[in-house]
Amino acid sequence: MAVVVMKFGGTSVANVERIRNVALHVKREVEAGNKVAVVVSAMSGATNQLVSWVREASLLHDAREYDAVVATGEQVTAGLLAIVLQSMGLQARSWQGWQIPIITSGAHGSARILDVKADDLAARIHGGEIAVVTGFQGIEPDSGRISTLGRGGSDTSAVALAVALHADVCDIYTDVDGVYTTDPRIVSKAKRLPKVSYEEMLEMASLGSKVLQTRSVELAMVYRMRVRVLSSFVSPEGMEPVRIGELENIGTMVCDEDQIVEQQVVSGIAYAKDEAKVTILKVEDKPGVAARIFGPLADASINVDMIVQNVAPDGKSTDMTFTVQAAELPRTLEVLKAAKSDIGYFDVKASADVVKISVIGIGMRSHAGVAAQMFKALSEKGINILAISTSEIKISVLIDAAYAELAVRTLHTLYGLDAA
Amino acid sequence: MAVVVMKFGGTSVANVERIRNVALHVKREVEAGNKVAVVVSAMSGATNQLVSWVREASLLHDAREYDAVVATGEQVTAGLLAIVLQSMGLQARSWQGWQIPIITSGAHGSARILDVKADDLAARIHGGEIAVVTGFQGIEPDSGRISTLGRGGSDTSAVALAVALHADVCDIYTDVDGVYTTDPRIVSKAKRLPKVSYEEMLEMASLGSKVLQTRSVELAMVYRMRVRVLSSFVSPEGMEPVRIGELENIGTMVCDEDQIVEQQVVSGIAYAKDEAKVTILKVEDKPGVAARIFGPLADASINVDMIVQNVAPDGKSTDMTFTVQAAELPRTLEVLKAAKSDIGYFDVKASADVVKISVIGIGMRSHAGVAAQMFKALSEKGINILAISTSEIKISVLIDAAYAELAVRTLHTLYGLDAA
Numbered sequence: 001m002a003v004v005v006m007k008f009g010g011t012s013v014a015n016v017e018r019i020r021n022v023a024l025h026v027k028r029e030v031e032a033g034n035k036v037a038v039v040v041s042a043m044s045g046a047t048n049q050l051v052s053w054v055r056e057a058s059l060l061h062d063a064r065e066y067d068a069v070v071a072t073g074e075q076v077t078a079g080l081l082a083i084v085l086q087s088m089g090l091q092a093r094s095w096q097g098w099q100i101p102i103i104t105s106g107a108h109g110s111a112r113i114l115d116v117k118a119d120d121l122a123a124r125i126h127g128g129e130i131a132v133v134t135g136f137q138g139i140e141p142d143s144g145r146i147s148t149l150g151r152g153g154s155d156t157s158a159v160a161l162a163v164a165l166h167a168d169v170c171d172i173y174t175d176v177d178g179v180y181t182t183d184p185r186i187v188s189k190a191k192r193l194p195k196v197s198y199e200e201m202l203e204m205a206s207l208g209s210k211v212l213q214t215r216s217v218e219l220a221m222v223y224r225m226r227v228r229v230l231s232s233f234v235s236p237e238g239m240e241p242v243r244i245g246e247l248e249n250i251g252t253m254v255c256d257e258d259q260i261v262e263q264q265v266v267s268g269i270a271y272a273k274d275e276a277k278v279t280i281l282k283v284e285d286k287p288g289v290a291a292r293i294f295g296p297l298a299d300a301s302i303n304v305d306m307i308v309q310n311v312a313p314d315g316k317s318t319d320m321t322f323t324v325q326a327a328e329l330p331r332t333l334e335v336l337k338a339a340k341s342d343i344g345y346f347d348v349k350a351s352a353d354v355v356k357i358s359v360i361g362i363g364m365r366s367h368a369g370v371a372a373q374m375f376k377a378l379s380e381k382g383i384n385i386l387a388i389s390t391s392e393i394k395i396s397v398l399i400d401a402a403y404a405e406l407a408v409r410t411l412h413t414l415y416g417l418d419a420a
Numbered sequence: 421m422a423v424v425v426m427k428f429g430g431t432s433v434a435n436v437e438r439i440r441n442v443a444l445h446v447k448r449e450v451e452a453g454n455k456v457a458v459v460v461s462a463m464s465g466a467t468n469q470l471v472s473w474v475r476e477a478s479l480l481h482d483a484r485e486y487d488a489v490v491a492t493g494e495q496v497t498a499g500l501l502a503i504v505l506q507s508m509g510l511q512a513r514s515w516q517g518w519q520i521p522i523i524t525s526g527a528h529g530s531a532r533i534l535d536v537k538a539d540d541l542a543a544r545i546h547g548g549e550i551a552v553v554t555g556f557q558g559i560e561p562d563s564g565r566i567s568t569l570g571r572g573g574s575d576t577s578a579v580a581l582a583v584a585l586h587a588d589v590c591d592i593y594t595d596v597d598g599v600y601t602t603d604p605r606i607v608s609k610a611k612r613l614p615k616v617s618y619e620e621m622l623e624m625a626s627l628g629s630k631v632l633q634t635r636s637v638e639l640a641m642v643y644r645m646r647v648r649v650l651s652s653f654v655s656p657e658g659m660e661p662v663r664i665g666e667l668e669n670i671g672t673m674v675c676d677e678d679q680i681v682e683q684q685v686v687s688g689i690a691y692a693k694d695e696a697k698v699t700i701l702k703v704e705d706k707p708g709v710a711a712r713i714f715g716p717l718a719d720a721s722i723n724v725d726m727i728v729q730n731v732a733p734d735g736k737s738t739d740m741t742f743t744v745q746a747a748e749l750p751r752t753l754e755v756l757k758a759a760k761s762d763i764g765y766f767d768v769k770a771s772a773d774v775v776k777i778s779v780i781g782i783g784m785r786s787h788a789g790v791a792a793q794m795f796k797a798l799s800e801k802g803i804n805i806l807a808i809s810t811s812e813i814k815i816s817v818l819i820d821a822a823y824a825e826l827a828v829r830t831l832h833t834l835y836g837l838d839a840a
Contacts, residue, residue, distance in 0.1 A: 058506065
């Protein structure tokens with residue numbers, strides 16, 4: 001017997017027929033003797049419809065009202081799934097975030113989960129009832145109003161609930177059957193990873209892999225909750241129910257690195273196309289200039305990622321290159337224009353035709369030379385590196401967008417990730 | 421300054437553009453210095469979509485889950501209206517039934533409002549904030565689960581909230597501009613009634629007029645809450661805000677009969693087409709036979725309306741005729757068939773080609789001869805009366821459905837209701 005949290009995303013519950021398929025996955029776990037809580041997203045398309053109504057009502061809307069409207073999507077799915085489970089002869093009830101309650105911060109629209117008071121719910125699932133929980137939402141306790149966690153927040157709801165229930169595993173059902181060494185649409189030889197460490201998954205999630213929401217991985221890492229990524233689109237009958245100790249057979253297990261016996265130096269290659277490069281030409285090269293550039297950007301809540309500074313031959317001025325999210329580019333240029341006299345520069349150039357390629361692997365901690373191999377391989381293909389950033393377990397390079405696929409394939413082969 | 425509850429039905433909030441029109445009605449009241457709570461239904465069509473998903477999930481569904489799903493419709497409208505009001509520079513917030521809370525019984529799907537704990541909400545509206553409240557729903561306090569009041573329940577929500585807020589008036593905005601002497605689609609000379617008593621409105625509501633939900637009228641009558649029926653489809657600018665003492669100019673005021681100075685003998689003619697007539701032939705005419713017929717029907721929760729008993733010439737057997745809702749006819753026949761040996765009868769005949777025409781008026785209490793006039797006028801047109809039932813303020817007759825329009829027009833003229 002295990003306590004299992006199962007999370008199903010929007011495409012997995014897109015209509016009543018698919019909800020019936022989800023119910024069969026749940027039934028399999030219950031019939032194996034597991035205690036089950038299910039976290040559901042809104043039916044795919046529902047959230048977009050709700051958001052578009054809110055925008056039509058007013059572009060400058062109260063985030064608390066946005067949350068009240070948008071949270072209804074998950075409420076509908078949870079009720080429908082409970083009904084389908086009951087029709088299969090199973091005990092089930094729906095729970096909305098405020099009913100559990102899932103306590104969040106007051107940052108409506110992008111709230112953080114602060115606590116999950118799951119005692120009542122836990123007692124019921126141990127009594128044999130399936131809890132069907134609305135993802136993506138909670139309650140702000142001071143105002144008593146509904147809050148939402150932001151897009152993709154249902155993954156975080158699932159992990160937080162798994163932590164509160166001391167679950168054995170948190171299974172995230174999605175439209176792919178696991179985490180791959182890279183995007184299979186680009187590299188047909190990409191392999192499913194049976195296991196990946198929290199740290200690697202965190203880099204992959206924040207570097208463009210859309211499989212799991214970054215905050216859900218952070219939360220899992222903090223509480224050492226094992227998370228599996230699985231496909232809901234396989235036949236529920238063809239899958240084995242959760243048996244503790246046998247969790248590696250399907251999907252990808254996100255877990256502590258200690259649980260990964262055969263560590264690869266590099267586990268995966270990620271890419272992010274939503275980057276933009278900004279170069280400020282001929283900035284005076286003296287102390288404080290970086291603060292005068294990045295201070296106003298931080299004040300405008302614009303996140304700056306990679307930064308490269310090229311000292312000019314004359315020793316007096318410098319060119320400063322950095323990246324921001326492509327969506328933030330127009331605002332970035334406005335901020336820089338407004339601060340021009342304060343910063344003191346000749347001109348600003350910008351381009352969104354860039355891509356960030358990242359090589360990720362826990363093994364890099366103990367293996368030197370990974371970066372050197374990478375730079376050499378890209379150079380041999382004639383790919384120019386525009387900027388570099390590194391962490392203990394990843395190396396990211398910014399390159400011309402036209403070379404994205406070539407770079408990903410080259411690196412995938414270089415680090416021995418191609419499937420046989 | 422007055423405290424005003426304004427209720428808008430599904431067609432009045434069918435899309436964001438219409439919600440904007442509703443907001444202009446609200447703004448007019450606020451700018452006149454009134455304190456306002458608004459009760460909204462789901463956008464028209466939304467509830468039907470939600471109900472159809474529930475039915476697709478399972479025809480035999482848990483009423484608590486049905487409520488959780490279906491209650492989302494009003495939640496969406498309330499949030500959107502709050503956003504639109506804010507965009508017009510007004511202070512507003514949405515309230516869900518459980519947030520106020522509106523306490524209901526546990527009869528999910530057709531719950532009754534037991535209490536409205538509106539202290540917090542009242543303090544806020546007196547502080548100048550507009551409360552936008554979800555109609556149709558509340559919370560069952562023991563389980564903490566969402567309950568709904570059944571179709572049309574938003575009228576009842578509005579009246580209950582008006583009572584809790586000690587409102588001066590509860591304005592029900594709908595797609596007609598008031599209560600008419602009869603259905604204007606049948607009688608073009610039908611007149612809007614400036615005032616109608618609770619008792620008359622109750623008869624009209626339960627006899628087929630769809631303007632107000634019966635329970636909302638009962639509640640208004642018990643608490644002597646003045647209710648106005650108004651159209652939301654007139655230009656908000658063309659309407660005067662609520663000024664106490666001047667409430668009779670538009671729409672129809674439903675109020676205490678003491679407040680109606682010039683009482684008509686007959687206020688209106690209602691008709692109901694969803695009746696069915698059942699005749700049981702040759703029942704033994706002895707004590708206890710009525711109990712043997714109507715007992716099993718009551719056990720099956722089938723409401724019997726008009727009853728006529730014709731003693732047969734032989735003095736030994738009798739024919740028993742009664743009416744039920746047409747939708748209940750198949751079940752009624754099943755119940756009678758099952759009880760045949762117990763009742764003892766020759767045969768059962770049934771017809772849904774009947775209509776119930778009712779003449780309603782408080783003045784009938786003090787005027788004799790209304791019924792005699794009615795029977796005579798119908799007889800002169802060759803209309804046969806199949807059954808009769810009366811109360812202190814109404815007379816209903818059952819006739820062949822083919823004569824419905826003729827009967828309504830004849831009676832409308834007879835009692836002097838035709839507009840000049």
